[in-house]
Amino acid sequence: MSGWQMLLYKEVLRFWKVGFQTVAAPVLTAVLYMLIFGHVLEDHVKVFGQVSYTAFLVPGLVMMSVLQNAFANSSSSLVQSKIMGNLVFLLLTPLSHWSWFLAYVGSSVVRGLLVGSGVLMATSFLAMPALVAPGWTLLFAVLGAAMLGALGLIAGLWAEKFDQMAAFQNFIIMPMTFLSGVFYSIHSLPPFWQGLSHLNPFFYMIDGFRYGFFGVSDVSPWLSLGIVGAALLIVSAIAIHLLRIGYKIRG
Amino acid sequence: MPAISFQSVSKTFPAARGGTGQALKALDDVSFDIEEGEFFGLLGPNGAGKTTLISILAGLSRASSGRVLVQGHDVQLEYAETRRRLGVVPQELVFDPFFNVREALRFQSGYFGVKHNDAWIDELLDSLGLADKANANMRQLSGGMKRRVLVAQALVHKPPVIVLDEPTAGVDVELRQTLWQFIARLNKQGHTVLLTTHYLEEAEALCSRIAMLKQGRVVALSTMSDLLKGASSNVLRFKIDSTLPPFLAGKARITGRIVQLPAHSAHEVEQYLTALREAGLHAEDIEIRKADLEDVFLDVMGANS
Numbered sequence: 025m026s027g028w029q030m031l032l033y034k035e036v037l038r039f040w041k042v043g044f045q046t047v048a049a050p051v052l053t054a055v056l057y058m059l060i061f062g063h064v065l066e067d068h069v070k071v072f073g074q075v076s077y078t079a080f081l082v083p084g085l086v087m088m089s090v091l092q093n094a095f096a097n098s099s100s101s102l103v104q105s106k107i108m109g110n111l112v113f114l115l116l117t118p119l120s121h122w123s124w125f126l127a128y129v130g131s132s133v134v135r136g137l138l139v140g141s142g143v144l145m146a147t148s149f150l151a152m153p154a155l156v157a158p159g160w161t162l163l164f165a166v167l168g169a170a171m172l173g174a175l176g177l178i179a180g181l182w183a184e185k186f187d188q189m190a191a192f193q194n195f196i197i198m199p200m201t202f203l204s205g206v207f208y209s210i211h212s213l214p215p216f217w218q219g220l221s222h223l224n225p226f227f228y229m230i231d232g233f234r235y236g237f238f239g240v241s242d243v244s245p246w247l248s249l250g251i252v253g254a255a256l257l258i259v260s261a262i263a264i265h266l267l268r269i270g271y272k273i274r275g
Numbered sequence: 276m277p278a279i280s281f282q283s284v285s286k287t288f289p290a291a292r293g294g295t296g297q298a299l300k301a302l303d304d305v306s307f308d309i310e311e312g313e314f315f316g317l318l319g320p321n322g323a324g325k326t327t328l329i330s331i332l333a334g335l336s337r338a339s340s341g342r343v344l345v346q347g348h349d350v351q352l353e354y355a356e357t358r359r360r361l362g363v364v365p366q367e368l369v370f371d372p373f374f375n376v377r378e379a380l381r382f383q384s385g386y387f388g389v390k391h392n393d394a395w396i397d398e399l400l401d402s403l404g405l406a407d408k409a410n411a412n413m414r415q416l417s418g419g420m421k422r423r424v425l426v427a428q429a430l431v432h433k434p435p436v437i438v439l440d441e442p443t444a445g446v447d448v449e450l451r452q453t454l455w456q457f458i459a460r461l462n463k464q465g466h467t468v469l470l471t472t473h474y475l476e477e478a479e480a481l482c483s484r485i486a487m488l489k490q491g492r493v494v495a496l497s498t499m500s501d502l503l504k505g506a507s508s509n510v511l512r513f514k515i516d517s518t519l520p521p522f523l524a525g526k527a528r529i530t531g532r533i534v535q536l537p538a539h540s541a542h543e544v545e546q547y548l549t550a551l552r553e554a555g556l557h558a559e560d561i562e563i564r565k566a567d568l569e570d571v572f573l574d575v576m577g578a579n580s
Binding site: 025026027029030031034037038041042105108109110112113114115116117118119120193270274275 | 330333334335336337354355356359360361363365367370371372373374378379382383385386387388390403426429
């Protein structure tokens with residue numbers, strides 16, 4: 025096992041040891057959303073013409089869980105290590121900025137996919153949507169988790185207190201996920217808000233992910249792939265740069 | 276080739292944003308070498324720049340100017356090379372609460388690319404008296420035990436150069452002895468040791484050479500024996516229950532009842548005793564001893580103020 029693989033392994037073990045909090049709890053939360061929104065809206069909303077609302081909701085909730093947990097993993101691990109001071113054990117090692125990036129983003133992807141699978145399995149008892157093109161689904165899940173993992177890395181490096189971390193999560197990540205079409209198709213929005221949603225990269229992640237289930241989406245999956253890929257590259261470049269210069273971790 | 280070479284190292288911390296404070300010059304043109312196999316002591320009062328210097332050596336911080344080499348490799352340009360050669364025990368008592376002792380040591384080995392390290396990990400645990408704590412979570416350990424784990428973590432990759440930043444702060448006598456026996460053994464086997472400590476008896480007992488820092492500058496650099504030989508005075512030591520007259524109090528080092536005065540000649544000793552008698556004070560346990568490292572330290576720090 026090389027250096028970055030050991031760090032990846034440690035990061036996975038870190039969240040797994042508190043699995044109730046990091047895996048089981050987000051699955052339960054998603055199931056509650058499903059029960060409540062599904063119950064209230066099932067008979068009132070039809071999406072893409074023929075898809076039932078509950079079936080439509082499943083991929084949205086799965087992807088939302090993937091994204092939020094991927095972000096939470098790298099960001100909370102880093103900010104905790106910084107505050108506890110044990111980040112020094114990593115800072116003293118020969119691990120390169122690439123190793124840090126691979127390990128932190130990799131473990132975020134693992135947690136995202138694990139929670140996502142959990143949500144999918146739990147909600148499939150309530151409404152199992154078709155899985156027309158699973159390749160697209162998996163691709164968008166991995167890309168989205170990686171992007172949020174990298175974003176979490178940036179936030180973890182930047183934040184000096186839990187308060188700042190919470191601000192980043194609640195004022196940036198939460199609104200961007202909620203306003204990306206988790207609970208609705210953006211075609212149901214007035215034109216202005218539709219236009220605004222098109223500026224949100226999270227919208228493309230969820231739309232592309234959903235395409236894998238229904239073979240129908242608000243925009244072409246190829247367009248989504250291009251935008252999500254580009255966003256991932258940009259965020260990764262920033263994260264790697266910050267790690268290289270030791271932003272806020274090396275004096 | 277020196278094990279460690281500090282070359283004109285300076286470090287300036289910018290003034291805090293929004294504050295009225297000035298930029299702080301923590302290190303000012305620090306230069307000295309530590310040879311292979313030396314047991315080297317870096318001494319100085321709090322805030323002298325010892326930890327800053329070690330942070331730059333370890334790559335935790337960057338020098339504002341100058342450079343640091345470890346066995347000929349630059350700590351910035353070839354950081355992977357130098358960090359593999361360094362084993363650093365940090366000053367702060369930090370730990371990862373998610374894992375037990377053995378896990379922490381395995382991870383640390385892995386970060387350095389060391390595989391199948393359990394034999395050496397077991398030897399470390401044994402030598403540091405941690406064998407029965409291998410599977411204990413880090414949170415359950417006492418402060419002294421956590422300190423031992425820090426030492427073990429620094430040594431998992433068998434570094435040729437060991438850096439200990441105040442390793443015995445708040446540590447009981449037994450552990451100090453275990454620790455020093457172990458470090459001395461490693462030093463005999465050829466490891467270079469760089470130590471900072473506030474316990475000057477420890478430095479005197481262990482280090483072959485010393486650098487003293489004050490306000491970011493090197494104010495003394497010498498072998499231990501030269502340093503002690505060059506001490507300008509002996510020490511008059513006695514115990515007393517009352518307050519000293521001002522003439523004596525100005526020169527004395529006072530620890531509770533114990534008073535120590537630098538004595539350059541028999542005449543000076545007479546003067547001190549006369550002063551005591553005239554003040555009507557009664558001193559007990561009077562003795563004259565050779566100056567030790569603490570006297571030299573106070574002398575050097577006082578002379579440069």
